[in-house]
Amino acid sequence: MNSSSLSPPKITVIGLGNLAWSLVPALQRVATVHQLIGRRHLASFQSAYQIPLCSDTIQDLHSETDLVFLAVGDQAIPSLTAELAKLNRRNCVYVHSSGSTSLDALSALGEQIGVFYPLQTFTKGRVKDFEEMPLFLEGNPSVLSLLRPLAEAMSQQVYMLDSGNRLRLHLGGVMCSNFTNLLYRLTDDLIQSHSQLDFTIFEPLIREQIDKVFALGPAKSQTGPAIRGDERTMQKHLDLLEDAPEMQDLYAQMSRMIRARQ
Amino acid sequence: MNSSSLSPPKITVIGLGNLAWSLVPALQRVATVHQLIGRRHLASFQSAYQIPLCSDTIQDLHSETDLVFLAVGDQAIPSLTAELAKLNRRNCVYVHSSGSTSLDALSALGEQIGVFYPLQTFTKGRVKDFEEMPLFLEGNPSVLSLLRPLAEAMSQQVYMLDSGNRLRLHLGGVMCSNFTNLLYRLTDDLIQSHSQLDFTIFEPLIREQIDKVFALGPAKSQTGPAIRGDERTMQKHLDLLEDAPEMQDLYAQMSRMIRARQ
Numbered sequence: 001m002n003s004s005s006l007s008p009p010k011i012t013v014i015g016l017g018n019l020a021w022s023l024v025p026a027l028q029r030v031a032t033v034h035q036l037i038g039r040r041h042l043a044s045f046q047s048a049y050q051i052p053l054c055s056d057t058i059q060d061l062h063s064e065t066d067l068v069f070l071a072v073g074d075q076a077i078p079s080l081t082a083e084l085a086k087l088n089r090r091n092c093v094y095v096h097s098s099g100s101t102s103l104d105a106l107s108a109l110g111e112q113i114g115v116f117y118p119l120q121t122f123t124k125g126r127v128k129d130f131e132e133m134p135l136f137l138e139g140n141p142s143v144l145s146l147l148r149p150l151a152e153a154m155s156q157q158v159y160m161l162d163s164g165n166r167l168r169l170h171l172g173g174v175m176c177s178n179f180t181n182l183l184y185r186l187t188d189d190l191i192q193s194h195s196q197l198d199f200t201i202f203e204p205l206i207r208e209q210i211d212k213v214f215a216l217g218p219a220k221s222q223t224g225p226a227i228r229g230d231e232r233t234m235q236k237h238l239d240l241l242e243d244a245p246e247m248q249d250l251y252a253q254m255s256r257m258i259r260a261r262q
Numbered sequence: 263m264n265s266s267s268l269s270p271p272k273i274t275v276i277g278l279g280n281l282a283w284s285l286v287p288a289l290q291r292v293a294t295v296h297q298l299i300g301r302r303h304l305a306s307f308q309s310a311y312q313i314p315l316c317s318d319t320i321q322d323l324h325s326e327t328d329l330v331f332l333a334v335g336d337q338a339i340p341s342l343t344a345e346l347a348k349l350n351r352r353n354c355v356y357v358h359s360s361g362s363t364s365l366d367a368l369s370a371l372g373e374q375i376g377v378f379y380p381l382q383t384f385t386k387g388r389v390k391d392f393e394e395m396p397l398f399l400e401g402n403p404s405v406l407s408l409l410r411p412l413a414e415a416m417s418q419q420v421y422m423l424d425s426g427n428r429l430r431l432h433l434g435g436v437m438c439s440n441f442t443n444l445l446y447r448l449t450d451d452l453i454q455s456h457s458q459l460d461f462t463i464f465e466p467l468i469r470e471q472i473d474k475v476f477a478l479g480p481a482k483s484q485t486g487p488a489i490r491g492d493e494r495t496m497q498k499h500l501d502l503l504e505d506a507p508e509m510q511d512l513y514a515q516m517s518r519m520i521r522a523r524q
Binding site for chain 2: 073100119120121123132133157161165172173174176179183184187190191199200201202206207215216217218219221224225226233240249251253257
Protein backbone atom coordinates (compact mmCIF):
# COMPACT_ATOMS: atom_id res chain seq x y z
CA MET A 1 0.00 0.00 0.00
CA ASN A 2 0.79 3.68 0.01
CA SER A 3 2.03 3.90 -3.50
CA SER A 4 0.00 7.13 -3.67
CA SER A 5 2.95 9.40 -4.30
CA LEU A 6 4.33 7.14 -7.01
CA SER A 7 1.37 6.10 -9.08
CA PRO A 8 -2.37 6.66 -8.95
CA PRO A 9 -4.07 4.36 -6.45
CA LYS A 10 -5.93 1.30 -7.65
CA ILE A 11 -9.50 1.53 -6.51
CA THR A 12 -12.30 -0.94 -5.92
CA VAL A 13 -15.77 0.59 -5.72
CA ILE A 14 -18.34 -1.46 -3.84
CA GLY A 15 -21.98 -0.53 -4.39
CA LEU A 16 -23.41 0.50 -7.74
CA GLY A 17 -26.13 2.94 -6.79
CA ASN A 18 -26.88 6.61 -7.43
CA LEU A 19 -23.52 7.79 -6.08
CA ALA A 20 -21.46 5.32 -8.12
CA TRP A 21 -22.85 6.57 -11.44
CA SER A 22 -21.11 9.90 -10.80
CA LEU A 23 -18.25 8.74 -8.58
CA VAL A 24 -16.79 6.08 -10.86
CA PRO A 25 -16.14 8.38 -13.86
CA ALA A 26 -14.86 11.13 -11.54
CA LEU A 27 -12.40 8.68 -9.93
CA GLN A 28 -11.39 7.36 -13.34
CA ARG A 29 -10.18 10.81 -14.33
CA VAL A 30 -7.56 10.89 -11.59
CA ALA A 31 -6.94 7.27 -10.58
CA THR A 32 -7.42 3.69 -11.67
CA VAL A 33 -10.78 2.14 -10.92
CA HIS A 34 -9.81 -1.44 -11.61
CA GLN A 35 -12.71 -3.20 -9.92
CA LEU A 36 -16.42 -2.81 -9.29
CA ILE A 37 -18.33 -4.97 -6.87
CA GLY A 38 -22.10 -4.84 -6.75
CA ARG A 39 -25.20 -6.82 -7.37
CA ARG A 40 -27.50 -4.61 -9.40
CA HIS A 41 -26.48 -2.77 -12.60
CA LEU A 42 -23.14 -4.59 -12.84
CA ALA A 43 -23.36 -5.12 -16.60
CA SER A 44 -24.53 -1.54 -17.22
CA PHE A 45 -21.59 -0.16 -15.22
CA GLN A 46 -19.11 -2.44 -16.92
CA SER A 47 -20.20 -1.37 -20.36
CA ALA A 48 -20.57 2.32 -19.46
CA TYR A 49 -17.22 2.69 -17.75
CA GLN A 50 -15.07 -0.15 -19.16
CA ILE A 51 -13.94 -1.44 -15.77
CA PRO A 52 -11.58 -4.46 -16.09
CA LEU A 53 -12.86 -6.41 -13.10
CA CYS A 54 -16.49 -6.71 -12.14
CA SER A 55 -17.92 -9.01 -9.54
CA ASP A 56 -21.05 -9.51 -7.52
CA THR A 57 -19.28 -10.73 -4.39
CA ILE A 58 -16.76 -9.09 -2.07
CA GLN A 59 -14.91 -12.39 -1.85
CA ASP A 60 -13.41 -11.30 -5.17
CA LEU A 61 -11.86 -8.11 -3.73
CA HIS A 62 -8.63 -7.74 -5.69
CA SER A 63 -5.38 -8.21 -3.79
CA GLU A 64 -3.73 -5.18 -5.44
CA THR A 65 -6.46 -2.75 -4.45
CA ASP A 66 -5.07 0.32 -2.62
CA LEU A 67 -8.42 1.91 -1.81
CA VAL A 68 -11.80 0.30 -1.23
CA PHE A 69 -14.66 2.71 -1.71
CA LEU A 70 -17.86 1.73 0.10
CA ALA A 71 -20.38 3.53 -2.11
CA VAL A 72 -23.38 1.86 -0.50
CA GLY A 73 -26.34 3.39 1.31
CA ASP A 74 -25.88 4.38 4.96
CA GLN A 75 -27.94 1.45 6.15
CA ALA A 76 -25.73 -1.10 4.35
CA ILE A 77 -22.43 0.09 5.85
CA PRO A 78 -22.50 -2.02 9.07
CA SER A 79 -23.17 -5.34 7.35
CA LEU A 80 -20.73 -4.64 4.51
CA THR A 81 -18.06 -3.66 7.04
CA ALA A 82 -18.62 -6.91 8.92
CA GLU A 83 -18.32 -8.92 5.70
CA LEU A 84 -15.15 -7.08 4.65
CA ALA A 85 -13.62 -7.59 8.10
CA LYS A 86 -13.96 -11.33 7.64
CA LEU A 87 -11.74 -11.12 4.55
CA ASN A 88 -8.99 -9.76 6.81
CA ARG A 89 -7.33 -7.68 4.07
CA ARG A 90 -5.20 -5.06 5.81
CA ASN A 91 -3.12 -3.88 2.83
CA CYS A 92 -5.63 -1.27 1.68
CA VAL A 93 -7.54 1.80 2.85
CA TYR A 94 -11.29 1.57 3.34
CA VAL A 95 -13.48 4.66 2.99
CA HIS A 96 -17.19 5.23 3.18
CA SER A 97 -19.05 8.14 1.62
CA SER A 98 -21.78 8.73 4.16
CA GLY A 99 -22.48 12.08 5.77
CA SER A 100 -24.35 10.63 8.70
CA THR A 101 -22.08 7.68 9.52
CA SER A 102 -19.13 8.18 11.82
CA LEU A 103 -15.63 7.10 10.88
CA ASP A 104 -15.59 4.42 13.57
CA ALA A 105 -18.37 2.52 11.80
CA LEU A 106 -15.44 1.09 9.83
CA SER A 107 -13.23 0.31 12.85
CA ALA A 108 -13.59 -3.46 12.44
CA LEU A 109 -11.41 -2.95 9.35
CA GLY A 110 -8.43 -1.65 11.34
CA GLU A 111 -6.70 1.73 11.38
CA GLN A 112 -6.58 2.40 7.64
CA ILE A 113 -10.10 3.75 7.43
CA GLY A 114 -11.45 7.06 6.20
CA VAL A 115 -14.41 9.07 4.98
CA PHE A 116 -14.87 10.71 1.59
CA TYR A 117 -18.19 12.57 1.74
CA PRO A 118 -19.41 14.53 -1.29
CA LEU A 119 -22.06 17.13 -0.35
CA GLN A 120 -24.38 16.49 -3.28
CA THR A 121 -27.55 14.64 -4.23
CA PHE A 122 -26.94 11.84 -6.70
CA THR A 123 -29.38 10.35 -9.16
CA LYS A 124 -28.97 7.61 -11.69
CA GLY A 125 -28.83 9.12 -15.15
CA ARG A 126 -27.64 12.52 -13.86
CA VAL A 127 -23.85 12.20 -13.81
CA LYS A 128 -22.46 15.05 -11.72
CA ASP A 129 -19.11 16.67 -12.28
CA PHE A 130 -16.94 16.66 -9.12
CA GLU A 131 -14.91 19.76 -10.07
CA GLU A 132 -16.98 22.22 -7.99
CA MET A 133 -18.35 19.69 -5.50
CA PRO A 134 -17.42 20.13 -1.82
CA LEU A 135 -15.69 16.97 -0.55
CA PHE A 136 -15.24 16.30 3.15
CA LEU A 137 -12.48 13.97 4.29
CA GLU A 138 -11.67 12.25 7.56
CA GLY A 139 -8.96 9.78 8.51
CA ASN A 140 -5.59 9.43 10.20
CA PRO A 141 -2.56 11.10 8.55
CA SER A 142 -1.58 7.96 6.67
CA VAL A 143 -5.08 7.58 5.24
CA LEU A 144 -5.25 11.26 4.35
CA SER A 145 -1.92 11.02 2.52
CA LEU A 146 -3.74 8.76 0.05
CA LEU A 147 -7.19 10.37 0.18
CA ARG A 148 -6.33 14.05 0.09
CA PRO A 149 -4.33 14.16 -3.17
CA LEU A 150 -7.03 12.04 -4.78
CA ALA A 151 -9.81 14.37 -3.61
CA GLU A 152 -7.85 17.49 -4.54
CA ALA A 153 -7.31 16.15 -8.04
CA MET A 154 -11.06 15.66 -8.33
CA SER A 155 -12.41 18.87 -6.77
CA GLN A 156 -11.39 22.42 -5.96
CA GLN A 157 -13.30 22.25 -2.68
CA VAL A 158 -11.76 19.74 -0.28
CA TYR A 159 -12.21 20.06 3.49
CA MET A 160 -11.14 18.04 6.51
CA LEU A 161 -14.12 17.46 8.79
CA ASP A 162 -14.66 15.21 11.81
CA SER A 163 -17.64 12.88 12.16
CA GLY A 164 -19.60 15.20 14.48
CA ASN A 165 -19.43 18.18 12.16
CA ARG A 166 -20.04 15.98 9.15
CA LEU A 167 -23.33 14.82 10.70
CA ARG A 168 -24.24 18.47 11.23
CA LEU A 169 -23.41 19.19 7.60
CA HIS A 170 -25.48 16.21 6.50
CA LEU A 171 -28.44 17.50 8.51
CA GLY A 172 -28.03 20.83 6.71
CA GLY A 173 -28.06 18.94 3.42
CA VAL A 174 -31.31 17.19 4.39
CA MET A 175 -32.92 20.56 5.15
CA CYS A 176 -31.60 22.23 1.98
CA SER A 177 -32.50 19.46 -0.43
CA ASN A 178 -34.88 16.84 1.04
CA PHE A 179 -37.05 19.27 3.02
CA THR A 180 -37.14 21.93 0.31
CA ASN A 181 -38.19 19.15 -2.05
CA LEU A 182 -41.14 18.35 0.26
CA LEU A 183 -42.22 21.99 -0.04
CA TYR A 184 -42.05 21.72 -3.84
CA ARG A 185 -44.09 18.56 -3.69
CA LEU A 186 -46.74 20.11 -1.44
CA THR A 187 -46.93 23.06 -3.84
CA ASP A 188 -47.21 20.73 -6.81
CA ASP A 189 -50.12 18.90 -5.13
CA LEU A 190 -51.78 22.17 -4.12
CA ILE A 191 -51.67 23.52 -7.66
CA GLN A 192 -52.46 20.38 -9.61
CA SER A 193 -55.56 19.49 -7.63
CA HIS A 194 -57.22 22.85 -8.19
CA SER A 195 -56.27 24.37 -11.49
CA GLN A 196 -54.79 23.81 -14.88
CA LEU A 197 -51.45 25.23 -13.83
CA ASP A 198 -48.25 23.23 -13.84
CA PHE A 199 -45.51 23.25 -11.19
CA THR A 200 -43.05 24.65 -13.77
CA ILE A 201 -44.67 28.11 -13.44
CA PHE A 202 -42.76 28.33 -10.11
CA GLU A 203 -39.39 27.88 -11.81
CA PRO A 204 -38.53 31.59 -12.27
CA LEU A 205 -39.53 32.32 -8.66
CA ILE A 206 -37.57 29.38 -7.22
CA ARG A 207 -34.45 30.13 -9.28
CA GLU A 208 -34.54 33.81 -8.33
CA GLN A 209 -34.91 32.91 -4.64
CA ILE A 210 -31.78 30.72 -4.90
CA ASP A 211 -29.84 33.41 -6.78
CA LYS A 212 -30.85 35.92 -4.11
CA VAL A 213 -29.87 33.59 -1.26
CA PHE A 214 -26.35 33.20 -2.64
CA ALA A 215 -26.07 36.90 -3.48
CA LEU A 216 -27.40 38.33 -0.19
CA GLY A 217 -27.31 35.39 2.26
CA PRO A 218 -30.37 33.62 3.71
CA ALA A 219 -31.06 36.15 6.50
CA LYS A 220 -31.40 39.08 4.07
CA SER A 221 -33.36 37.04 1.51
CA GLN A 222 -36.41 36.46 3.69
CA THR A 223 -39.62 37.95 2.30
CA GLY A 224 -43.30 37.07 2.59
CA PRO A 225 -46.23 37.51 4.97
CA ALA A 226 -44.54 35.94 8.02
CA ILE A 227 -41.53 38.24 8.11
CA ARG A 228 -43.82 41.25 7.50
CA GLY A 229 -46.13 40.14 10.30
CA ASP A 230 -49.00 40.19 7.80
CA GLU A 231 -51.50 38.23 9.91
CA ARG A 232 -54.34 38.82 7.45
CA THR A 233 -52.57 37.08 4.55
CA MET A 234 -51.37 34.27 6.81
CA GLN A 235 -54.95 33.71 7.98
CA LYS A 236 -56.14 33.49 4.35
CA HIS A 237 -53.52 30.84 3.66
CA LEU A 238 -54.44 28.90 6.80
CA ASP A 239 -58.13 29.03 5.82
CA LEU A 240 -57.23 27.65 2.40
CA LEU A 241 -55.53 24.70 4.12
CA GLU A 242 -58.57 23.92 6.28
CA ASP A 243 -58.90 20.43 4.78
CA ALA A 244 -55.17 19.71 5.13
CA PRO A 245 -54.42 19.96 8.87
CA GLU A 246 -50.87 18.66 8.47
CA MET A 247 -50.01 21.38 5.96
CA GLN A 248 -51.81 23.91 8.13
CA ASP A 249 -49.60 22.92 11.08
CA LEU A 250 -46.47 23.13 8.95
CA TYR A 251 -47.51 26.55 7.65
CA ALA A 252 -48.12 27.87 11.17
CA GLN A 253 -44.88 26.45 12.49
CA MET A 254 -42.65 27.73 9.67
CA SER A 255 -44.33 31.15 9.81
CA ARG A 256 -43.70 31.35 13.57
CA MET A 257 -40.05 30.45 13.04
CA ILE A 258 -39.65 33.07 10.30
CA ARG A 259 -41.32 35.70 12.49
CA ALA A 260 -39.06 34.83 15.44
CA ARG A 261 -36.00 35.46 13.26
CA GLN A 262 -37.13 38.91 12.13
CA MET B 263 -60.20 55.62 -21.85
CA ASN B 264 -59.71 52.48 -23.83
CA SER B 265 -57.30 53.86 -26.34
CA SER B 266 -55.44 50.55 -25.88
CA SER B 267 -55.78 49.45 -29.47
CA LEU B 268 -54.68 52.81 -30.79
CA SER B 269 -51.73 53.83 -28.66
CA PRO B 270 -49.92 52.41 -25.67
CA PRO B 271 -51.73 53.15 -22.39
CA LYS B 272 -50.50 55.93 -20.14
CA ILE B 273 -49.69 54.47 -16.77
CA THR B 274 -49.40 55.83 -13.26
CA VAL B 275 -47.55 53.57 -10.82
CA ILE B 276 -48.36 54.12 -7.15
CA GLY B 277 -45.91 52.66 -4.64
CA LEU B 278 -42.16 52.65 -5.12
CA GLY B 279 -41.09 49.48 -3.36
CA ASN B 280 -39.34 46.25 -4.36
CA LEU B 281 -41.84 45.46 -7.12
CA ALA B 282 -41.68 48.91 -8.72
CA TRP B 283 -37.91 48.71 -9.30
CA SER B 284 -38.53 45.88 -11.76
CA LEU B 285 -42.08 46.74 -12.88
CA VAL B 286 -41.46 50.32 -14.00
CA PRO B 287 -38.71 49.53 -16.55
CA ALA B 288 -40.67 46.48 -17.77
CA LEU B 289 -43.78 48.65 -18.32
CA GLN B 290 -41.69 51.36 -19.99
CA ARG B 291 -40.62 48.90 -22.66
CA VAL B 292 -44.21 48.38 -23.86
CA ALA B 293 -46.19 51.41 -22.64
CA THR B 294 -45.84 54.93 -21.32
CA VAL B 295 -45.22 55.27 -17.61
CA HIS B 296 -45.93 58.96 -17.35
CA GLN B 297 -46.34 59.27 -13.60
CA LEU B 298 -44.98 57.83 -10.37
CA ILE B 299 -46.61 58.42 -7.02
CA GLY B 300 -44.86 57.39 -3.84
CA ARG B 301 -43.27 58.70 -0.71
CA ARG B 302 -39.93 56.91 -0.37
CA HIS B 303 -37.30 56.69 -3.16
CA LEU B 304 -39.15 59.19 -5.39
CA ALA B 305 -35.98 61.03 -6.44
CA SER B 306 -34.07 57.77 -7.04
CA PHE B 307 -36.86 56.47 -9.26
CA GLN B 308 -37.17 59.71 -11.17
CA SER B 309 -33.47 59.79 -11.97
CA ALA B 310 -33.21 56.05 -12.68
CA TYR B 311 -36.20 55.85 -15.00
CA GLN B 312 -36.71 59.42 -16.28
CA ILE B 313 -40.41 59.60 -15.45
CA PRO B 314 -41.96 62.95 -16.46
CA LEU B 315 -44.31 63.29 -13.49
CA CYS B 316 -43.44 62.38 -9.94
CA SER B 317 -45.47 63.14 -6.88
CA ASP B 318 -45.79 62.12 -3.27
CA THR B 319 -49.56 62.45 -3.13
CA ILE B 320 -52.35 60.69 -4.98
CA GLN B 321 -54.20 63.99 -5.23
CA ASP B 322 -51.86 64.60 -8.18
CA LEU B 323 -53.09 61.54 -10.11
CA HIS B 324 -52.92 62.69 -13.73
CA SER B 325 -56.19 63.16 -15.57
CA GLU B 326 -54.90 61.43 -18.74
CA THR B 327 -53.88 58.23 -16.96
CA ASP B 328 -55.41 55.12 -18.57
CA LEU B 329 -54.11 52.61 -16.04
CA VAL B 330 -53.34 53.07 -12.36
CA PHE B 331 -50.98 50.42 -11.01
CA LEU B 332 -51.18 49.87 -7.26
CA ALA B 333 -47.69 48.51 -6.65
CA VAL B 334 -47.98 48.72 -2.87
CA GLY B 335 -47.73 46.00 -0.25
CA ASP B 336 -50.80 43.84 0.39
CA GLN B 337 -51.47 45.57 3.68
CA ALA B 338 -51.61 49.04 2.08
CA ILE B 339 -54.21 48.16 -0.57
CA PRO B 340 -57.38 48.83 1.50
CA SER B 341 -56.35 52.31 2.65
CA LEU B 342 -54.98 53.29 -0.75
CA THR B 343 -58.19 52.08 -2.41
CA ALA B 344 -60.26 54.18 0.00
CA GLU B 345 -58.13 57.25 -0.75
CA LEU B 346 -58.36 56.72 -4.50
CA ALA B 347 -62.13 56.22 -4.28
CA LYS B 348 -62.46 59.69 -2.79
CA LEU B 349 -60.85 61.17 -5.92
CA ASN B 350 -63.76 59.73 -7.89
CA ARG B 351 -61.79 59.25 -11.12
CA ARG B 352 -63.70 56.76 -13.24
CA ASN B 353 -61.91 57.29 -16.57
CA CYS B 354 -59.12 54.79 -15.85
CA VAL B 355 -58.50 51.17 -14.96
CA TYR B 356 -57.13 50.33 -11.50
CA VAL B 357 -55.09 47.18 -10.93
CA HIS B 358 -53.31 45.75 -7.95
CA SER B 359 -50.42 43.30 -8.07
CA SER B 360 -51.12 41.17 -5.01
CA GLY B 361 -51.37 37.39 -5.05
CA SER B 362 -53.28 37.18 -1.80
CA THR B 363 -55.73 40.05 -2.31
CA SER B 364 -59.00 39.40 -4.11
CA LEU B 365 -60.13 41.54 -7.01
CA ASP B 366 -63.04 42.95 -5.01
CA ALA B 367 -60.64 44.68 -2.63
CA LEU B 368 -60.74 47.37 -5.33
CA SER B 369 -64.51 47.44 -5.74
CA ALA B 370 -64.86 50.90 -4.19
CA LEU B 371 -63.20 52.09 -7.41
CA GLY B 372 -66.03 50.86 -9.64
CA GLU B 373 -66.12 48.23 -12.37
CA GLN B 374 -62.87 49.06 -14.15
CA ILE B 375 -60.67 47.10 -11.76
CA GLY B 376 -58.23 44.27 -12.31
CA VAL B 377 -55.30 42.26 -11.04
CA PHE B 378 -51.84 41.94 -12.57
CA TYR B 379 -49.93 39.46 -10.40
CA PRO B 380 -46.34 38.54 -11.27
CA LEU B 381 -45.25 35.26 -9.64
CA GLN B 382 -41.81 36.39 -8.56
CA THR B 383 -39.90 37.69 -5.54
CA PHE B 384 -38.75 41.27 -5.96
CA THR B 385 -35.82 42.96 -4.30
CA LYS B 386 -34.50 46.48 -4.58
CA GLY B 387 -31.31 46.41 -6.60
CA ARG B 388 -32.21 43.17 -8.37
CA VAL B 389 -34.16 44.31 -11.45
CA LYS B 390 -35.94 41.27 -12.88
CA ASP B 391 -36.72 40.80 -16.53
CA PHE B 392 -40.43 40.13 -17.16
CA GLU B 393 -39.90 38.18 -20.39
CA GLU B 394 -40.10 34.70 -18.77
CA MET B 395 -42.11 35.72 -15.71
CA PRO B 396 -45.57 34.17 -15.24
CA LEU B 397 -48.21 36.93 -15.04
CA PHE B 398 -51.71 36.25 -13.75
CA LEU B 399 -54.54 38.56 -14.77
CA GLU B 400 -58.08 39.06 -13.56
CA GLY B 401 -60.75 41.55 -14.55
CA ASN B 402 -63.89 42.02 -16.62
CA PRO B 403 -63.61 41.82 -20.44
CA SER B 404 -63.21 45.57 -20.81
CA VAL B 405 -60.39 45.64 -18.26
CA LEU B 406 -58.71 42.62 -19.85
CA SER B 407 -58.84 44.30 -23.27
CA LEU B 408 -56.40 46.82 -21.84
CA LEU B 409 -54.45 44.54 -19.48
CA ARG B 410 -53.95 41.47 -21.62
CA PRO B 411 -52.15 43.06 -24.60
CA LEU B 412 -49.96 44.95 -22.14
CA ALA B 413 -49.06 41.76 -20.20
CA GLU B 414 -48.52 39.76 -23.39
CA ALA B 415 -46.14 42.40 -24.68
CA MET B 416 -44.19 42.09 -21.43
CA SER B 417 -44.11 38.32 -20.90
CA GLN B 418 -44.50 35.07 -22.79
CA GLN B 419 -46.36 33.53 -19.86
CA VAL B 420 -49.70 35.25 -19.31
CA TYR B 421 -52.60 33.45 -17.60
CA MET B 422 -56.13 34.37 -16.59
CA LEU B 423 -56.76 33.36 -12.98
CA ASP B 424 -59.55 34.14 -10.52
CA SER B 425 -58.95 35.41 -7.00
CA GLY B 426 -59.41 32.02 -5.31
CA ASN B 427 -56.87 30.22 -7.47
CA ARG B 428 -54.52 33.22 -7.28
CA LEU B 429 -54.51 32.91 -3.46
CA ARG B 430 -53.67 29.23 -3.85
CA LEU B 431 -50.84 30.12 -6.23
CA HIS B 432 -49.60 32.74 -3.78
CA LEU B 433 -49.57 30.15 -0.99
CA GLY B 434 -47.48 27.91 -3.26
CA GLY B 435 -45.13 30.83 -3.79
CA VAL B 436 -44.77 31.29 -0.03
CA MET B 437 -43.87 27.62 0.36
CA CYS B 438 -41.46 27.60 -2.59
CA SER B 439 -39.61 30.79 -1.71
CA ASN B 440 -40.30 32.04 1.84
CA PHE B 441 -40.37 28.63 3.52
CA THR B 442 -37.43 27.23 1.56
CA ASN B 443 -35.56 30.37 2.59
CA LEU B 444 -36.27 29.56 6.25
CA LEU B 445 -34.66 26.15 5.70
CA TYR B 446 -31.60 27.85 4.19
CA ARG B 447 -31.45 30.18 7.17
CA LEU B 448 -31.72 27.33 9.68
CA THR B 449 -28.93 25.53 7.83
CA ASP B 450 -26.81 28.67 7.80
CA ASP B 451 -27.25 29.02 11.58
CA LEU B 452 -26.55 25.33 12.16
CA ILE B 453 -23.30 25.46 10.22
CA GLN B 454 -21.99 28.83 11.32
CA SER B 455 -22.36 28.18 15.02
CA HIS B 456 -20.34 24.99 14.98
CA SER B 457 -17.65 25.06 12.33
CA GLN B 458 -15.65 27.19 9.99
CA LEU B 459 -17.82 26.28 7.04
CA ASP B 460 -19.80 28.82 5.07
CA PHE B 461 -23.36 28.43 3.74
CA THR B 462 -22.05 28.71 0.17
CA ILE B 463 -20.78 25.09 0.37
CA PHE B 464 -24.45 24.10 -0.05
CA GLU B 465 -24.75 25.90 -3.39
CA PRO B 466 -23.93 22.92 -5.68
CA LEU B 467 -26.34 20.69 -3.72
CA ILE B 468 -29.16 23.25 -3.73
CA ARG B 469 -28.77 24.05 -7.43
CA GLU B 470 -28.69 20.37 -8.38
CA GLN B 471 -31.83 19.72 -6.31
CA ILE B 472 -33.62 22.50 -8.24
CA ASP B 473 -32.35 21.23 -11.60
CA LYS B 474 -33.54 17.75 -10.67
CA VAL B 475 -36.96 19.00 -9.53
CA PHE B 476 -37.58 20.67 -12.89
CA ALA B 477 -36.17 17.72 -14.84
CA LEU B 478 -37.97 14.91 -12.97
CA GLY B 479 -40.75 16.64 -11.02
CA PRO B 480 -40.90 17.00 -7.21
CA ALA B 481 -42.33 13.53 -6.51
CA LYS B 482 -39.46 11.73 -8.25
CA SER B 483 -36.81 14.06 -6.80
CA GLN B 484 -37.32 13.07 -3.18
CA THR B 485 -34.25 11.52 -1.56
CA GLY B 486 -32.91 11.36 1.99
CA PRO B 487 -33.40 9.40 5.21
CA ALA B 488 -37.15 10.08 5.55
CA ILE B 489 -38.17 8.64 2.17
CA ARG B 490 -35.85 5.65 2.76
CA GLY B 491 -37.36 5.09 6.19
CA ASP B 492 -33.84 5.30 7.63
CA GLU B 493 -34.85 5.69 11.29
CA ARG B 494 -31.28 5.45 12.53
CA THR B 495 -30.08 8.50 10.58
CA MET B 496 -33.21 10.46 11.47
CA GLN B 497 -32.60 9.71 15.16
CA LYS B 498 -29.02 10.99 14.86
CA HIS B 499 -30.30 14.23 13.37
CA LEU B 500 -32.95 14.58 16.07
CA ASP B 501 -30.32 14.01 18.77
CA LEU B 502 -28.16 16.71 17.22
CA LEU B 503 -31.11 19.13 17.55
CA GLU B 504 -31.65 18.32 21.22
CA ASP B 505 -31.02 21.93 22.23
CA ALA B 506 -33.28 23.31 19.49
CA PRO B 507 -36.76 21.85 20.18
CA GLU B 508 -38.42 24.00 17.51
CA MET B 509 -36.10 22.68 14.81
CA GLN B 510 -36.48 19.18 16.21
CA ASP B 511 -40.28 19.48 15.84
CA LEU B 512 -39.93 20.79 12.31
CA TYR B 513 -37.54 17.97 11.41
CA ALA B 514 -39.92 15.33 12.78
CA GLN B 515 -42.94 16.85 11.08
CA MET B 516 -41.34 17.26 7.65
CA SER B 517 -39.86 13.76 7.83
CA ARG B 518 -43.29 12.31 8.68
CA MET B 519 -44.82 14.16 5.72
CA ILE B 520 -42.11 12.90 3.34
CA ARG B 521 -42.56 9.35 4.62
CA ALA B 522 -46.33 9.54 4.16
CA ARG B 523 -45.82 10.49 0.51
CA GLN B 524 -43.55 7.54 -0.27
